[in-house]
Amino acid sequence: MPTQLQPIPTSLRIIPRDQHSISRKDISPNALRVLYRLRDAGFAAYLVGGAVRDLLVGGHPKDFDVATDATPEQVKQQFRNCRLIGRRFRLAHVVFGREIIEVATFRANIDDGSGDRELAEGRLVRDNVYGSIEDDAVRRDFTANALYYAIEDFSVRDYVGGYEDVQARVLKLIGDPVERYREDPVRMLRAIRLAAKLEFSIDAATAAPIAELAPLLAQAAPARLFEECLKLFLSGHAAAGFEGLERHGLLPALFPESAAALTANRSGALRRMLLQGLRATDKRVAEDEPVSPAFLFAVLLWPAYCRALMALQAQGVHAAEAQRRAADRVTLHQASTIALPRRFSLPMQEIWLLQSRFAQRKRVPRLLGHPQFRAAYDFLVLRLSASDEHAEDVAFWRQAQAEAGEPSGEDEPAFEGDGTPRKRRRRRRRSPAASG
Structure with missing residues (x-):
């Protein structure tokens, strides 16, 4: 029987172009090509996640991700230069030379009984149940990463209060922190890395369970932790990241x-x-x-x-x-x-x-x-x-x-x-x- 894992309320706030700092000249031309082609084909498509967050704080993103209501197969039909990857999390990669625009279909935060969303001992091991943009927003990790830039009117769409958190430079998990960390313990490392990179504080409720749940990192694949360590220590904020690991009790786990x-x-x-x-x-x-x-x-x-x-x-x-x-x-x-x-x-x-x-x-x-x-x-x-x-x-x-x-x-x-x-x-x- 389909079950809602953790209902999270949403409330749409639209920030019009004249009230935010994102300009198309700062967005990858290839990402814009993907957005416009999907829109012209009748699909909803948004720039999403870290790129929107970084642009709002004056950063210069290296990666540009797109979220859409088109399925991966439908995305592939629109682009010859597209390949589908992943089983745990099915994605479309649109390749422009050395740049890859990652296109993800809106995910739902439910188990519909199809087997396309699976948790093992609280950890999310498969996530391919598609849904609406509201569904997609609440299943993202941090509110700052759940912002959507709309190409049709150049507005920013916010469903979980992420815009205010970015303005306040606060990193806050969406939903219950313990449940979200149990779904994916590596989110604890992401919290440290993003806080160091963006010079954000970590919301008190988001930070509180980290030290107690630190042993859950032992469940992550050692190869994945190696890659996460490279992101943490080779992004230009290694010293701040290390101090964050110390402060939040993650250093002994790593x-x-x-x-x-x-x-x-x-x-x-x-x-x-x-x-x-x-x-x-x-x-x-x-x-x-x-x-x-x-x-x-x-x-x-x-x-x-x-x-x-x-x-x-x-x-x-x-x-x-x-x-x-x-x-x-x-x-x-x-x-x-x-x-x-x-x-x-x-x-x-x-x-x-x-x-x-x-x-x-x-x-x-x-x-x-x-x-x-x-x-x-x-x-x-x-x-x-x-x-x-x-x-x-x-x-x-x-x-x-x-x-x-x-x-x-x-x-x-x-x-x-x-x-x-x-x-x-x-x-x-x-x-x-x-x-x-």
Whole structure:
């Protein structure tokens, strides 16, 4: 029997063109093409979600999504350059070169008995029951994401109070927060990420259950959590996002061993270093320079590595062996929560393991030629924010690079965005003494 899962009242408010700041010149021409063609074919079509929200606060969206009453199959009939994707959530992608306009059919917040909307232990695992625009609005996550820009009169349609929340810069869940987080625990991370990105506060009722429900993140696929972490930490607001995770009790759920190490580190040195690394990441993103996930996770998991290393050394394990075992242990334990691909976890470990070699100052040409040298050196520089005991090592290796004709300025990226060491480093000519 069809059941209404959680009735949520709606009240339409239309904000006319002269009362909002959205202009068509700020909207992707390809998104406008999709909107106009669907409208001309007799369908309702709206720009929706993050693009509308960001435009209202003066942002510059990279992605433009469309919501319509046309089914995915009907959308495909209108566009040769369209492909249908997804089973859990059926979507149409209209492809314009490198830009994809995502078109979603209005979803209903009901289980109609067809099997197209399915919950498992409170989690939404299938959502393909179509409905009206009012239905679609109430099943979105945050009120700020439930705003619709209408191409026919350039107005903004608001059904759940999202326009006022955007103006007040408040992030608020639609419906009962506990139920919505249980449907999809990753919404807790989205709340942190959006609040950091938009500089919004999180509504008190929306924030209240997060710490208690944080363990639900264990139900999310580790691969999905890896992607969510990349969004959180590589969007230019990594430091604010990390502080949000701490404030709302999500850090132990995502990075349990790092969280424990930070708590045990009374001096706060590890936290200072970690935040300095995230601020440097934000600076690189702002300057449109690549950031490797390998370096990012080396920073995020460094507290865990230091704690594991100290424990092994306290057990009498030889230093080099302790370093390798600590790196493997942290990587393995973290993988049960976040699936860090080997193309990132291996260079991450090398960044850690090279740190001890900087203090030895031996085989200088060989170390300079190591594929991960530059990333490891940048990491050593970062460690200065936690302790000035590394100042002499940093000075030595900076001079070594200068004598070898290698750039050592902060503007030279250590890694390309995919985590592959820069080719310049692999082509470096090594002296005969360094090749033995």
